[in-house]
Amino acid sequence: PTAALALTTWSAIAPIARPDPSVFSAATIERGRLLAAVGDCAVCHVGPDALGLAGGRGLHTPFGTVVATNITPDVATGIGTWSYPAFERAMRQGGSRDGHNLYPAHPYTSFTKATDADLQALYAFVMAEPAVTHVPPPTALAAPFDNRVLMRLWNGLFLRQGTLTPDPARSQAWNRGRYLVEGLGHCSACHSPRNALGAEKGGAAHLAGGTVDGWDAPALMALSTAPVPWTAEALYTYLSTGHDAHHGVAAGPMAAVVTELAALPDADRRAMADYVASLGTPNLASEAATARAEALLSRAAVEPLDASALGQRLYNGACAQCHEPTGPTLFGVRPALALNTGVHADRPDNLTRVILEGITEPAHSALGAMPGFATTYSDAQVSALLRYIRARFAPEAAPWARVEASVARVRATLVPSGMVGAAPPVPPP
Structure with missing residues (x-):
């Protein structure tokens, strides 16, 4: 397929009666469940109160908020009337069953690489899921991006269809x-x-x-x-x-x-x-990585001469018990800030967000949760803490500029959940 095919104007695909899950084998449904995990379908399409794939989560973009739809097999509000060809078109070309264009927040530009067998298994899994009746709020993008017809041109420019061809020079893994x-x-x-x-x-x-x-x-x-x-x-x-x-x-x-x-x-x-x-430095020895980590931890044990007194007090009071390079592990794991990518990043936004929001839902419960300090610390206090952490745990890096702006920007986006109703993030300067 060529990019020119993406310019096609689609017609609606006729609805069907919801497929009976019994028509799919247990092995096919299980394969689809694992593929849905690979695609993180539940991360975006989770419904209110974690109701299956009922949708409603808002993904904030520079163009506005794209709302994940209901992809449960509900016939009234989900995709229960979608045939496999309709599902495949959405996954590979970004076209809905009724013929309207989807936005690429649904990553069909990647999903188009999936094999027929995997897409069929994914379809079986979705159709075997419980149907949930739920109508998410509509996607709201600023003009002219709210005109979905423009996505036909977008697809012509950027969508490259086709599955991946295995590289015979590489291993099966x-x-x-x-x-x-x-x-x-x-x-x-x-x-x-x-x-x-x-x-x-x-x-x-x-x-x-x-x-x-x-x-x-x-x-x-x-x-x-x-x-x-x-x-x-x-x-x-x-x-x-x-x-x-x-x-x-x-x-x-x-x-x-x-x-x-x-x-x-x-x-x-x-x-x-x-x-x-394989995309990075080949054959990097784990011993070299360990030596680098030990050097960073040793350096972080020294207090910086120009450390913020306020930042140091805040760190000692709220962070040291879990993040000092040495000491007992109180909750889950003991992350070393000297080795943290966010501490060494070009801008402080990720670290700012973690300090304000915390990590209330870790990937695994054994990791332990981290409380957020959005209601505890002022912007000035969070800024002082950020400067202290940067100076002590990434002393070779330049001090962050516009720290106060980062704190204000991140705080303005804080919401209880990702469901629609959240304020869109303020664009970075």
Whole structure:
């Protein structure tokens, strides 16, 4: 298929009676369940009060808020009347059953790489799920992006259809990892920057880091700014547990992703890690990573000469018991701030968000939760704490600029949940 096919004007596909789940084998439905976990369907399409895939979560974009739809097999408010061809068109071409265009917040630009067998299994799983009657609020984008007809032109420019062809020069595990990461896993949807029209940048910018729902998704592997280089083993541990001793704890959307990945066979998580690791420095020895981590932890034990007195007091009072390089582990794990990517990032927004929001839903309960301090600390106090953490745990990095602006920007986006009604994030300066 060529990009020109994406310019096609679609007609409606006739509705069908909801398929009886008994027509699908248990093995097919189970395969679809695992594929839904790879695609993190529940992360975006979760319904109110966690009702299945009933939709309603708002994804905030520079163009407005895109609301996840109800994809349960409810015949009135979900996709219970969708045939497989209608489902396949939505997954591969971004066209709804009734013929209107979907927005690429639904990552069909990645899903198009999935095989026929996997899409059929995913369809079986969705149709076998409980039907939930729920009508989410409509998507609300600013003009002219609220005109879905424009998406036909967008598809012509940016949609490249076709499944992935295995690389015969690579191992079966590497090809499996590539398929999961680049296809249904749609890692690039968060971890790649986007152009002015909201399309992922390719080439050297692929997986070079992006922004999603107010979080900075870091660059992967070769372009990563993590203080300790990632290894395949570290990635596997992180994807399996939500924590790696040399990198920290999964937070924000990534915590939910790790929770979903727990359903996968161990071999799939390892394949994903091996593929992503192949994008970076080859054959990085774990001994080198350990030596780098030890050097950073040793340096972090020294108080910076120009440390903020207020920041130091706040850190000692609220953070040290869980984050000092040495000491007893009180709750779950003891993340080392000197090894944390957010502490070494170019801007403080992720760390600001964690301090204000906390991590109330860790990827696994064994990690322990972190309280948020949004109602405890003022903007000035959070700013002082951020400056102290940066100066002590990333002393080789330049001090963050516009810290107060980061705190105000992040605080303005805080909401109890991701359901619609949340204030959209303030664009960064």
